Amino acid sequence: MSKFRKEFGTVNPTLIRAISEVSLSRRSVMKLLSAGAVMSTGLIGFPEMSVAAENPVKGGKLRAAMSNGSALDTLDPARSNNSADYTRQYMFYSCLLDLDKHNAVQPALAETWSSDDNITWHFNLRKGVQFHDGKPLTSDDVVFSLNRxxxxxVGSNVFKLVEQMKTIRAVDTHQVEIVLAQPNADLPPMLACPQFFILQEGTKTFTKAIGTGPFVCKEFTPGMRTVGVKNPNYFKPGLPHLDEVELLGITDDNARINGLMSGDLMIVSSISAASANRLKTTEQFGVLESKSGMYTDLILRADMKPGNNADFVLAMKSLQPREMMVKTALQGYGDIANDTPFTPWNPYYRKDLPPRPIDIDKAKYHVKKAGMTGATVELVTMPGIQASVEASLMIQQIARGAGLNFNLRRVPNDGYWSTHWTKDAVGYGSINPRPTIDMLLSQFYLANASNNECHWNNPQFDQLVVAARGESDQARRKQMYGDIQEMIYNQSGTLIPCFVSMIDGYSKKLKGLESWPSGMVMGYRFHEFAWLSA
Structure with missing residues (x-):
């Protein structure tokens, strides 16, 4: 605590007592921050993962709620960009391949796949699969789905990823050949992502969904609800267990929790740490935590002031309250990050890059060098991004010691992603996990990526990402990814202070739930595997 006093001055006695007792709720954190206090508490232990050992019960209906919902809700996989879209579409569609609870690639619509050079790939389709209207699945459906x-x-969110695919053709009715422009050893896990759901050839409208998934679309009302009924011809034997699923979009965390605890909802996604701790005090409800690569990031646009000043970026890297975000705002449901999207458990993670604790003197040096001493910067955030509001308040206080002032602007959840994300000079983002690091780099860091958050442009970096993507020698690939991390660490304006655990709340009447690293609510697929106890 003496070190804290030295850096930030006198610490509120109430804060010291709360820290020593590890008793801060999120509301307490916000109240103390608003009063001008900066804090660090002890870690709270992670919840046990729920793993079912019972025999599944068939039948039943349930209602579930995701944290996203708006008039932009879609059934078009190409336009999906949030957890609610993914969860909704997993009800109705299937991919060529699946990711299991260990993030390993498994057969789905494709039974087998192969490549001798990571350039030419062949996928052999499962025979006997039918769309919901009875039409048999053929290679033409796959070619259409990928080519669109x-x-x-179409405005696809994976437009740049599919540019890798030079040709996509049907070899026969049940074999598809994909020839890439450059080698990519990670093509199979990429094709297991929800944007690559397989549609029926010729699909043009998305008021309803006709797919091969576990449920048939009964109703879809953007911003309100989605209803699916069991697909009796689903190609996976014995699945799904439920007869009907109703999926709602409820953006308010308290409303989701209240709906769960009242019995109106059986599972809710993306709950706050405070809500998770509340559920853990009950016998009827459980918490499902999934460690993943999901992260909250602070975006400094590299193509406008002040993010185009390298010294401002370096100053901000030294002002990130990483440990405080994990311990207080996330209440332990997360892990400290080091400004790169590589998680500590990623096999390519570079451990020797020095961690960046708060360093007021270093930040002050770079603020002065940037000519910004006494300057005021607007920082935009919104409540729906985990830990971002608390982090912005912490930064506001900490930065004063470095001679930098922040004007915080909180905006509503509704419309944030279309109006503010990647558009504001300084603001927050939140990125869902991807199955491979190449997908993250290709979608969010390459100069021509559609979601290049900070508009960073480094030709050497781009060349290295493409080279690493096709490298089969693991030692060489690890070296390349090490160099990539160092470049992001030193130069990128996308600052990643922490990785956020995905936390879902559920009624213990709902069985079969497990932690999946590919996404919240069992990789967005709880409805395929869960069942209601008798």
Whole structure:
């Protein structure tokens, strides 16, 4: 605590007592921060993962709620960009391949796949699969589904990823050949991502969904609800267990928790740490925590002031309250990050990059060098991004010691992603996990990526990412990814202070839930595997 006093001055006695007792709720954190206090508490232990050992019960209906919901809700996989879209679409569609609870690639619509050079790939489709309207699945459906991402008029969120695919053709009715422009050893896990759901050839409208998934679309009302009924012809034997699922979008955390505890909802996604701790005090409800690569990031646009000043960026890297975000705002449901999207458990993670604790003197040096001493910077955030509001308040206080002032602007959840994300000079983002590091780099860091958050442009970096993607020698690939991390660490304006655990709340009447690293609520697929106890 003496070190804290030295850096930040006198610490509120109430704060010291709360820290020693590890008793801060999120509301307490916000209250103390608003009063001008800066804090660090002890870690709270992680909840046990729920793993079912019972025999599944067939039948039943349930209602679930995701934290996203708006008029932009979609059934078009190419336009999906949030957890609610993914969860909704997993009800109705299937991919060529699946990711299991260990993030390993498994057969789905494709039974087998192969490549001798990581350039030419062959996928052999499962026979006997039917769309919800009875039409048999063929290679033409796969070719259509993948090729439509290449059409600029579609506005696909994976447009740049599909540019890797030079040709996509049907070899016969049940074999598809994909030839890449450059080698990519990670093509199979990429095709297991929800944007690559397989549609019926010729699909143009998305008021309803006709897929091969575990449920048939009964109703879809953007911003309100989605209803699916069991697909009796689902190609996976014995699944799903439920007869009907109703999926709602409820953006308010308290409303989701209240709906769960009242019995109106059986599972809710993306709850706060405070809500998780509240549920843990009950016997009827459980908490499902999934460690993953999901992160909250602070975005400094590299193509406008002040993010185009390298010294301002370096100053901000030294002002990130990483440990405080994990211990207080996340209440332990997260892990400290080091400004790169590589998690500490990633096999390519570079451990020798020095961690960046708060360093007021270093920040002050770079603020002065940037000519920004006494300057005021607007920082935009919104409550729906985990830990971002608390972090912005912490930064506001800490930065004063470095001669930098922040004007905080909180905006509503609704419209944030279309109006503010990647558009404000300084603001927050939140990125869901991807199955491979190449997908993250390709979608959020390459100069031509559609979601290049900070608009960073480094040709050497881009060349290295493409080279690493096709490298089969693991030692060489690890070296390349090490160099990539160092470049992000030193130069990128996308600052990642922490990785956020995905936390879902559920009624213990709902069985079969497990932690999956690919996404919240069992990789967005709880409805395929869960069942209601008798």
């Amino acid at each position: 991402h290449k059409d600029p008029a």
